[in-house]
Amino acid sequence: MPTELLDKKEARIRRMFGQIAPWYDFLNHLLSLNIDKRWRDRTARLVPPGPASAGPMLDLCTGTGDLALTYDRAANGALSIVGADFAHEMLVRAALKSDKAGAAARVQFVECDAQALPFADNTFQLVTISFGLRNVTDMDKGLREMVRVTKPGGRVAVLEFSKPRNRVLGRLYLWYFRYLLPLVGQLLSRSKESAYRYLPASVLQFPDYEALADRMRAAGLTDVTFExxxxxxxxxxxxxxxxxxGAT
Ligand SMILES: C[S@@+](CC[C@H](N)C(=O)[O-])C[C@H]1O[C@@H](n2cnc3c(N)ncnc32)[C@H](O)[C@@H]1O
Structure with missing residues (x-):
């Protein structure tokens, strides 16, 4: 596997997502056969937002804002939500979608790096990140930042690709992921940074299941579970x- 494919320097990652932003939603839904929408809905059901009095929530690496807007619907518009990302072109689309959904007053977008968040300690009742952590240059630093800005007793939810454990399915998935997805993604997005070849490469080398749960514990989280x-x-x-x- 060419090592430049897995180059995760901030500038390269930001440029890559900036370039594919116009295609991002369309390709996401096409290449996942729309399952990505169900994954986000399920996340909001399994980790539901608390009442507004518990504080705002943060969706990190929000991209075009899909998970932030899923949570806005789950909270019936009662929660203040911040979506953060460092790719400006993604946030432009997120803001347009939020406007269209009538959520602009509740869902705000902030341009920043996940490894140095511009938020005070203990701010959010819930911090989420979907398909983002894998792309953060120093993921342990990203996790520690997520924990820092979470209120004591608050939750951190990470939705990320993993490798299927079933052997037959795993092989089928690998074929799709290694050959078909990069081909279709690259043809349609014409990404100069080979974003759709980077995708499978980044997933295959990323820790999953217990390994990722351990990294979350190391970042300061307890009661870590995964589904x-x-x-x-x-x-x-x-x-x-x-x-x-000593706190209650
Ligand atoms: C695969 S997209 C996921 C977008 C969205 N959460 C979703 O579920 O579709 C990954 C996003 O992470 C952002 N990202 C990657 N590294 C980042 C970092 N260090 N700081 C902020 N955003 C980052 C990218 O700009 C991109 O928008």
Whole structure:
């Protein structure tokens, strides 16, 4: 596998997502056969938003804002939601979608790096990240930042691709992921950064299941659990930020 495919320097990742932004939603839904929408809905059902009084929520690496807007619907518009990403072109589309959904007053978008968040400690009741952590240059730093801005007792939810454990399905998936998806994605998006060859490469080398749960624990989360979706093609990981000892 050419090593430049897995070059995760911030500038390259930002440029890559900036370039595919116009195609991102269309290709996401096409290449996942629309399953990605169900994964986001399921995430919001399994990790539901709390009441507005518990504080705002943050959707990190929000891209075109799909998970942030899924949570806006799940909360019936009662929650203040921040979507953060460092690719400007993605956020432009996120803001348009939020406007169209009538959510602009509740869902705000902030351009920033996941490894240095411009938010105070203990701000959010819930911090989510879907299909983003894999792309963050230093994912442990990203995780620690997520934990830092989460309120004590609040939750961190990571939705990310994983490798199916079933052997037959795993092979089928690998074929689709290695050959068909990069071909279709590259042809349609004409990404100069080979974004759709980067995608399978980045998933195959990314920790999943217990390995990722361990990294979340190392970042300061407790009660970390994970639930595979659709035969383990994606997995939802959830952890809780410990309350300071002596606090109620
Ligand atoms: C695959 S997209 C996922 C978008 C969206 N969450 C979804 O579920 O479709 C990954 C996003 O992560 C963003 N990203 C990657 N590294 C980042 C970083 N260090 N800081 C902020 N955003 C980052 C990219 O710009 C891109 O929009």
């Amino acid at each position: 595979p979706f659709t035969f383990g093609i994606a997995t939802l990981y959830v952890g809780v930020k410990e309350r300071a000892s």
